[in-house]
């Protein structure tokens with residue numbers, strides 16, 4: 407199992423799924439085959455699949471272990487959830503929980519669960535199905551959510567629009583967020599949490615209340631950026647949104663600001679969906695950036 411060391415903390419990637427999951431033509435509204443060709447040297451085979459034409463994506467959580475705490479960042483899609491029409495995510499039975507145990511951690515040992523935002527693929531393992539009920543998977547954890555994000559999705563519950571992605575996120579809110587609210591802490595604005603170990607920054611755009619988390623330990627830094635970039639091509643083409651960015655203009659300006667900050671501070675960027683090597687360093691290149699794949 408792959409680990410990263412940031413000062414006194416150890417970070418482990420807990421995998422749920424990985425592979426050629428998405429068609430880039432549908433995933434990126436600005437997709438162009440020429441741009442993909444321009445990035446051929448690093449794109450294939452780790453980040454795009456030549457045979458299917460799909461982009462490689464990973465669904466994973468980050469487990470942070472400090473001398474005092476165990477913290478999970480983002481909790482993937484989860485098992486047994488009703489997710490139609492998203493057939494690939496419907497009634498999943500993955501080994502995510504086994505993978506967590508193989509990393510040496512039981513669900514009972516998790517102290518904090520932090521979701522960068524409340525989309526379907528970031529909150530799923532918050533709960534699991536026990537005797538027909540959705541119960542907290544991590545009974546001793548504090549679940550940390552953005553208050554803006556929580557309020558946005560709570561308001562969305564009243565909407566009856568036919569958009570399939572909105573509908574699946576409303577269902578997700580009911581089975582993966584509401585059942586853990588008794589254990590939750592809502593955060594707002596810039597703030598330090600967990601003995602100043604993590605700094606929360608609002609990074610809105612992909613969703614209204616998306617947050618990024620900066621871990622600092624012994625002079626080293628990592629930033630958990632959620633879906634600010636889904637795929638490394640967005641580091642090189644930061645004006646490329648995903649089709650799932652809720653506020654497109656703001657998603658672009660936030661992406662640029664986060665990439666600039668990672669580059670300036672030599673912060674290890676740890677996104678939610680990049681393929682191997684999953685995390686890396688950002689470097690400026692004129693008016694865009696490049697990604698250093700370790």
Ligand SMILES: [Zn+2]
Pocket residue numbers: 525527528633678679
């Ligand atoms: Zn995501």
